[in-house]
Amino acid sequence: MPPRPNCEAASAMGSEQVRIRRDIASMSAYTPTTSLDVFAQRLGIAPENLIKLDANENPYGPSPKVVEALAALPNMQVYPDPESGRLRELLADYTGVPAQQILCGAGADELIELILQLFIEPSDVIINTPPTFAMYSFNAPLYHARSVDVYRRADFSLDIEAIQDAVSRHDAKLVFLCSPNNPSGGLIPLEDIKALLELPAAIVVDEAYIEFAESESLAAWVSDRPNLIVLRTLSKWAGLAGLRIGYGLFPRALMPQLWKIKQPYNVNVAADLAARVSLQDIDFLLERVRQLIQQRERLESAFAELPFLSPYPSRSNFVLNRVEGLSAEDFRDRLARAGIIVRYYNNPRLFDHIRISAGKPAQIDRLLDVLRTLPID
Ligand SMILES: Cc1ncc(COP(=O)(O)O)c(C=O)c1O
The missing domain is CATH 3.40.640.10 (Type I PLP-dependent aspartate aminotransferase-like (Major domain))
Structure with missing residues (x-):
């Protein structure tokens, strides 16, 4: 991940006229999720062919009534x-x-x-x-x-x-x-x-x-x-x-x-x-929530069948997994090459873990197809 623009500016500041807080100058930046367009450019895949399951967003988007009202x-x-x-x-x-x-x-x-x-x-x-x-x-x-x-x-x-x-x-x-x-x-x-x-x-x-x-x-x-x-x-x-x-x-x-x-x-x-x-429009939106819960349950049982994933039980719209037999980073990169974006963790307390958000049924179909054919050395 390239440094975010504000970090470059902070570290490039040698002037004595501007004196920002030293603790901020020396801290690391938070790494937020990247937009679909940036992922698309980075991976050379059209945004409409990407499946973004890295930030627990709602793949259905807002209620159509919201879209109408905002127009x-x-x-x-x-x-x-x-x-x-x-x-x-x-x-x-x-x-x-x-x-x-x-x-x-x-x-x-x-x-x-x-x-x-x-x-x-x-x-x-x-x-x-x-x-x-x-x-x-x-x-x-x-x-x-x-x-x-x-x-x-x-x-x-x-x-x-x-x-x-x-x-x-x-x-x-x-x-x-x-x-x-x-x-x-x-x-x-x-x-x-x-x-x-x-x-x-x-x-x-x-x-x-x-x-x-x-x-x-x-x-x-x-x-x-x-x-x-x-x-x-x-x-x-x-x-x-x-x-x-x-x-x-x-x-x-x-x-x-x-x-x-x-x-x-x-x-x-x-x-x-x-x-x-x-x-x-709560009933409509909560029906979509129910569909996402179903997809999360589907992910939990499908992951449990795979030799290289150990899922943790979830009550949310994502599933955390321990990755076994390869690094989580490698796993994430292989999925990215197939157009599927997931979140990986490699800090000392959460080493070789990935988190995958629930998606629409067709997105989860594609994810599971890719996972079932993933070559593991
Ligand atoms: C636990 C938790 N709290 C808060 C947020 C941020 O919520 P908001 O989008 O309302 O700022 C997130 C976003 O991923 C989250 O995972």
Whole structure:
């Protein structure tokens, strides 16, 4: 992967007139997913012939009603509603949480940053539970927090005692949890969440994939728990990843503070409208979610039959696998040459693993055909 343009600019800066933060100058860049067009150019394959299963996006895209509404999008010349008022009312109906406890953002990603801004004073600690979504620990130092890792066990379950111990040793203010967890796919048991909610720290549960879990969201708990924050998004189930729209469910007491610091126009008019139309077409979108769950189940059983993949059980729209007999990087490259893009991991805690998102049935047919004929040395 070539360096991202902003990194080149930072490292090329020799001037004494511009002095950026030294910790940023020396940090590594986050590697986001690449767009379909860039993959197509890199692989020399037309974008329409590529199958993108690397970023847990929704292959069906948004509701057709969203596409229709956006084609006639009004009011692009005026700033959006800074309170996303109508959207928050619809989210209140959807989640059962009062609108007064909901804050919208440009994706759940923005809300992760907002939470760090709200809580962190220099050197405060957040608890991270890898392998998990990278943005919690990536953003922490940008807001002067220290991220302390409490690793999950080999089966990716949380080590509750170790988290309790780390919170008390570091006087941690925030614990970031992801359920279903990305990239392992499993849900955190409710007893574990209950135990962690007893801690003197805010517990942030990222439920980006909850619609695929066929399980209750923790939304219903937010009203009675002063230290529970739940993050949700329309990127996955509603197919709006490109429009950047997510939301947080917060304890009542935090809301006035969050309103003070939120960027006034963080949710743009297109995202706001698309989210509102999606929330009025829930049955249609959840039917697609059911189809994706079926494809995920199909992937889990097909992978278990292959000698070179060991899948972990998933409650999300992707399946993590240990790759055996070849490197995960090699495996990823072979699939890429066949026009199928997947995500691979090769850090010390997740060595030789790949994560494959659920796709449309025809995409999964093609993936499984390629896998069944893959020459393994
Ligand atoms: C666990 C998790 N949380 C949050 C996000 C980002 O969500 P959004 O697109 O709403 O910023 C992702 C995206 O992949 C994710 O996997």
